[in-house]
Amino acid sequence: MITGILIILPLLFSLVVFSLKDEKWIRRMAVTGSVLEFLVSLYGLFLYSTQCHCQLLLNIGWIESLHISFRFGLDGISLLLVLLTTFLTPLIILSSLDHPYRKPSAFYGLILLMEMAFIGVFSASDGLLFYIFWEMALIPAYFICAVWGGNDRIRITFKFFIYTFTGSLFMLVALIYLYLHTPAPHSFEITYLYAAHLTAPEQIWIFAAFFLAFAIKIPIFPFHSWQPDTYTEAPAGGTMLLAGIMLKMGTYGLIRFVLPICPVALKEWGWIALTLSVIGIIYASVIAIRQSDLKRFIAYVSIAHVGLISAGIFALTPKALEGAVIQMVSHGINITGILIIISLIEKRMKTREIPQIEGMANRAPWLAALFMILLLGSIGLPLTNGFIGEFLLLLGIFERNVWMAAIAGMTIILSAVYMLRMYQRTMLGKLREESPEISDISLAEAVPLIPLVIMVIWIGIFPNFFLQLAEPAIREIMNLIHG
Amino acid sequence: MLTIIALTVLGVVILAEGMLGKKSWHLPTILVGLLVALVLALYGWNRNLHYYNSMLVVDNTSIAFSSVLIFTTFIIFMFAGHYYKDVVRPLDDIYAILIFALAGSVMMTNFGNLIILFLGIETLSIALYVLAGSHKEAITSNEATLKYFLMGSFLSGFLLFGIALLYGASGSLNMDEISRYTLREAGHLSPIFRTGLFLVIIGLAFKIAIVPFHFWAPDVYEGTPTLLTAFMATVVKVASIVALFRLFSNCFSSIREIWEPTLWILAVLTILVGNFTGIYQPNLKRMLAYSSISHSGYMMLAVLAFSARSSGSLLLYAAAYSVATVTAFGILILIRGAKGNDLYTSFEGIAKKNPLEAVCLTIALLSLTGIPPLAGFMAKYYLFTTALEQGYLWLVILAVSGSAISVAYYFKPIVAMYLKEGDGIKLEAGFAFKTHLIFLTILTLVLGLLPVFLINLL
Numbered sequence: 001m002i003t004g005i006l007i008i009l010p011l012l013f014s015l016v017v018f019s020l021k022d023e024k025w026i027r028r029m030a031v032t033g034s035v036l037e038f039l040v041s042l043y044g045l046f047l048y049s050t051q052c053h054c055q056l057l058l059n060i061g062w063i064e065s066l067h068i069s070f071r072f073g074l075d076g077i078s079l080l081l082v083l084l085t086t087f088l089t090p091l092i093i094l095s096s097l098d099h100p101y102r103k104p105s106a107f108y109g110l111i112l113l114m115e116m117a118f119i120g121v122f123s124a125s126d127g128l129l130f131y132i133f134w135e136m137a138l139i140p141a142y143f144i145c146a147v148w149g150g151n152d153r154i155r156i157t158f159k160f161f162i163y164t165f166t167g168s169l170f171m172l173v174a175l176i177y178l179y180l181h182t183p184a185p186h187s188f189e190i191t192y193l194y195a196a197h198l199t200a201p202e203q204i205w206i207f208a209a210f211f212l213a214f215a216i217k218i219p220i221f222p223f224h225s226w227q228p229d230t231y232t233e234a235p236a237g238g239t240m241l242l243a244g245i246m247l248k249m250g251t252y253g254l255i256r257f258v259l260p261i262c263p264v265a266l267k268e269w270g271w272i273a274l275t276l277s278v279i280g281i282i283y284a285s286v287i288a289i290r291q292s293d294l295k296r297f298i299a300y301v302s303i304a305h306v307g308l309i310s311a312g313i314f315a316l317t318p319k320a321l322e323g324a325v326i327q328m329v330s331h332g333i334n335i336t337g338i339l340i341i342i343s344l345i346e347k348r349m350k351t352r353e354i355p356q357i358e359g360m361a362n363r364a365p366w367l368a369a370l371f372m373i374l375l376l377g378s379i380g381l382p383l384t385n386g387f388i389g390e391f392l393l394l395l396g397i398f399e400r401n402v403w404m405a406a407i408a409g410m411t412i413i414l415s416a417v418y419m420l421r422m423y424q425r426t427m428l429g430k431l432r433e434e435s436p437e438i439s440d441i442s443l444a445e446a447v448p449l450i451p452l453v454i455m456v457i458w459i460g461i462f463p464n465f466f467l468q469l470a471e472p473a474i475r476e477i478m479n480l481i482h483g
Numbered sequence: 484m485l486t487i488i489a490l491t492v493l494g495v496v497i498l499a500e501g502m503l504g505k506k507s508w509h510l511p512t513i514l515v516g517l518l519v520a521l522v523l524a525l526y527g528w529n530r531n532l533h534y535y536n537s538m539l540v541v542d543n544t545s546i547a548f549s550s551v552l553i554f555t556t557f558i559i560f561m562f563a564g565h566y567y568k569d570v571v572r573p574l575d576d577i578y579a580i581l582i583f584a585l586a587g588s589v590m591m592t593n594f595g596n597l598i599i600l601f602l603g604i605e606t607l608s609i610a611l612y613v614l615a616g617s618h619k620e621a622i623t624s625n626e627a628t629l630k631y632f633l634m635g636s637f638l639s640g641f642l643l644f645g646i647a648l649l650y651g652a653s654g655s656l657n658m659d660e661i662s663r664y665t666l667r668e669a670g671h672l673s674p675i676f677r678t679g680l681f682l683v684i685i686g687l688a689f690k691i692a693i694v695p696f697h698f699w700a701p702d703v704y705e706g707t708p709t710l711l712t713a714f715m716a717t718v719v720k721v722a723s724i725v726a727l728f729r730l731f732s733n734c735f736s737s738i739r740e741i742w743e744p745t746l747w748i749l750a751v752l753t754i755l756v757g758n759f760t761g762i763y764q765p766n767l768k769r770m771l772a773y774s775s776i777s778h779s780g781y782m783m784l785a786v787l788a789f790s791a792r793s794s795g796s797l798l799l800y801a802a803a804y805s806v807a808t809v810t811a812f813g814i815l816i817l818i819r820g821a822k823g824n825d826l827y828t829s830f831e832g833i834a835k836k837n838p839l840e841a842v843c844l845t846i847a848l849l850s851l852t853g854i855p856p857l858a859g860f861m862a863k864y865y866l867f868t869t870a871l872e873q874g875y876l877w878l879v880i881l882a883v884s885g886s887a888i889s890v891a892y893y894f895k896p897i898v899a900m901y902l903k904e905g906d907g908i909k910l911e912a913g914f915a916f917k918t919h920l921i922f923l924t925i926l927t928l929v930l931g932l933l934p935v936f937l938i939n940l941l
Contacts, residue, residue, distance in 0.1 A: 064935075065939055132855035132856050135860075136856065139849065147902060153902070158894065158898070161890060162890055165890055169886055169887050172883065173867065173871070173883055176868050176879075177871055180871055180872055
């Protein structure tokens, strides 16, 4: 029931926002809708943790002759990601409020529509439904980036669309193929998909098709070429949605579909995916050091960080998987926070070029302090949210392959290098003579940042609550892989 | 049978109205007449009627497809009032010929005998030769009709010759007889029969515009008056595909191995060439021509992967494709009315002043691309599932690649409408026109969310 409300609510609010004319009311309704959605998801969390960790299920018949229905279920992993979505969306909306976007009704309506699609993806327990929501998320994402993006937006968002759409079409073929191999009567229900009879070569092809779709979305090296351009050209809110939530669709898909469905293929060929992910970490880190545009910099940082997450997923150990789940949440929080800060910097300095920004901490100490906390979380300092995830991930990869862990472990050093170097160049030092008058962060601007900073520290100090939420679901998936 | 009679009478009534000079009566008569024909068609549901020694066989499949054809004509005629509003000369001839063409296409879905198939195709084609040239002043229209007539009559010869050879080998024109013949002679078919079969494939492939017999289509579509192009791209296309489907599933299913590779290659060529060439078109009308070519490739999947479910899939696909294409043509009519051409540059910035039209065209194009939860996605999904069930993995993979390519051209008008700056003109669409657009868009959504209605029919 609660899952149904979670999906319908953003849809309703998005329709309302689309139909509104008055700008003030558009913003109000967008904020109300997303906050309400967050409260509902908190109630879902309450239900989940009080009622014996059972799944919150919803099942409404749809195409009964083919055993396709609206089947939604929330287990620990889904719930964490749904919470991440409902937590970040209001903050993203709040942080966009003072931008003078033209056609705000469409902008906020599309964001809410996207939220609905995200929640659908994370809670679907039916393969076809998953695919439908997966594609539905793409359309608003495309329009947000293409309509409100930067100068080169048309070409770049088009590349983004073609790339991701192609990937997901192969996933569709794989899903139908799986469907036809499920025990009779065929069904897209996730347990049926898990029980599909596949020979080893079939598993490899299914694995390849799914991997293509998810690797493009995440993105894993070498399928990442759409990502830096798109992140750079998208409007601030759009980048936050893409980096904070949308890429988790890919890692979530890996955990939900690839791991349980293709265990044999993974044991034989998973090392390729693992190696690609690890290459991506080093490759993106090295490129990140050389970037001068803040957003492009964050784009590469994100490739490096999600590379570690996907490496952890392909390590196939319980610890790494736990790390991957918690790191997905942390990464969403950190990158959204950093992107909000970047948009604040851009607003003040009228540029995102690192060499032209210097010594902001002199005039904006609070901004610099908040930025520091988020950066430390992203680097993975102990007592911040990044630490626990990175630690578990590296431990898990270590159990699988020492060398891979050693190479992936360089991310700790590299991320400290590029993050702190960027911080030093932009925040510290003397303020330039010719730089414009800048003010410190205002209360309204701090509102979306404070919850993020609190979460950075909270997850850092009490990670157990989140780990325990995901634990039964992770155990189940590990059983499916090894059992 | 009743449907065909009703449509013929309707055509004659329109001509009579024309003689009496009652121009304003045409459209109401046609719309009511089409609804009557639709009801008459549905009247035969579950009866499985045979007429004149099985010359016409009216079963549920044929009823469902003729209903789609009649309905598509209906939604096209809803645009006719707007399209011909400034035309002074009498229109009874054009309307009547359109109705006769529809009667021909209904025959193509009901035939039980190859002669009726040929008769249906010729009724349709001759009507279309006239319609293509109905803008007598325009040179492009003249070019279209000449091209279409020369090629069409030549390729009709192939079809007729093929039918004659099939008759020569099997001794009958009746579909049941031929299917019994193929079952009996499956191992050692005479070369005459094989030759006849391939000539029939070529003849039908031309009518459907399957690659490599598609060269006429873009030029003819471009020259033909837009409203009639919508008819050609939907009704004519669907009728020809259904004829192919009906012929092969009823007559030749026992000799699959003879025609399967040919159709496989034709389907792949159609999908790939249609989609790739679509990218390089300068305007929406030619793009929709190539879009229709590639979609006929997808629909051939249903012919190839014949199973209990394939007629349902084809029905959904035909309906989804027709509705989306008619919507796109509706917007095309508006754009041509406002700008005089339909180059992509004419679409620039129209979303600002015409949000409704822009959204309708966007949803139609997304449906044609196959984005969930729209009708086009569900149709593709069912078609691919049917094909995969029959083991056509590579065909499906190639078809899916085609879909990915098609994004490149379906997004061109969308990009132009939303992302480019234009002169901000207001398209003049009346209340009825807008309502109809909304209706078609809702239909695209409903077919996507509740495809069961059509799928479970067959």
